[in-house]
Amino acid sequence: MNSKYTNKLRSSGMRPTRQRIKICEILFDREHTFHFSINDLAEIVKNNAKEKIALATIYNTVHLLTKKGYLKEISINSDKSYFDTNTSSHHHFFDEETSKLIDLDNEYVDPINIRKNIPGKKVKSIEVLVKIDNDNQNQK
Amino acid sequence: MNSKYTNKLRSSGMRPTRQRIKICEILFDREHTFHFSINDLAEIVKNNAKEKIALATIYNTVHLLTKKGYLKEISINSDKSYFDTNTSSHHHFFDEETSKLIDLDNEYVDPINIRKNIPGKKVKSIEVLVKIDNDNQNQK
DNA sequence: TGCTTATATTATAATCATTCTAATCTATAT
């Protein structure tokens, strides 16, 4: 019951259960941003946790952490959802070869000015997706 | 058999069938860019065509038109795929209230310069997604 | 510390978009 996530969870109105703490440790005890699909996370849980966590619990917890603002959902692919431990508004590279997301911090992109507006609507976010692929230029 | 799409299809190596011609007419006989999900298209076909077209055929045709370069697939939502009759590289507004895409032509956005590169990878596309929602500022 | 109850977890079934299958049909070349 004594984890660095016990209070974090409780302060967000989530009961600190074994399963939630384990998932938080997997997601947040890392140096860099983590981009993952539910399946990625389920695999890690399986190889990493002594006790099994039901898939439904993994879905529930990830969605709850998203709702509470600790994760951000990203769609680049309609096959499955990706989630991101970097919840700020930021850009991405998407590697078409590996299907992996890479953060592209705002410092590497000039502020984007949209010179068009839609009546009655306000801008919620502006994000760039840079698709990349292997450079076979100088391969041969 | 005499449609403006008969030759277009044939010249792309697709046999001009009744179903494909009907789908092309629905998709391309319009003034503006059309953003649609498979379900949107299936609905239009149902209300619009005298003869029923099987859902599998709609999927097949849309995927084939995408492969041939007449449609572009867009992912903003993991629930379903969207397709776009504007196949150029361009930006979008996504209205979170209506779940509709709106083209944001390049002329309204300054060229985007990415000051970071990933070794061994080359940039395939750079596209901006602007999420918008109702402006309830001056609604009260 | 031990009950109570609101919440959470779980296995499993249901849903829904998409893809597959294999039977039937058709555009096109001969």
Add this chain to the structure above:
DNA sequence: ATATAGATTAGAATGATTATAATATAAGCA
């Protein structure tokens, strides 16, 4: 006209996600 490669079709299969409803547990209170 005929043959055949390619297309359409209904329905089954798949796979991600969500719902269900029985069981377990965290937290508040006696």
